[in-house]
């Protein structure tokens with residue numbers, strides 16, 4: 001049974017999902033955004049790409065909502081990603 005890594009393009013939330021019968025997650029379990037992106041297993045580049053996208057997402061969200069707290073939460077998650 002394959003377990004894939006997914007990343008939300010909206011809030012940069014990352015999670016693993018056990019795919020049964022090809023049923024992949026349709027939206028983010030954290031913010032509900034869709035569609036979800038399945039992450040490729042490329043450890044050499046995933047960090048830079050993920051962080052760049054996460055920071056871009058965080059800036060967009062901060063600008064849209066003006067919530068510093070959300071940004072702090074994102075940084076907390078990123079610091080525990082690797």
Ligand SMILES: [Zn+2]
Pocket residue numbers: 008009010011012013028029030031032033
């Ligand atoms: Zn999300």
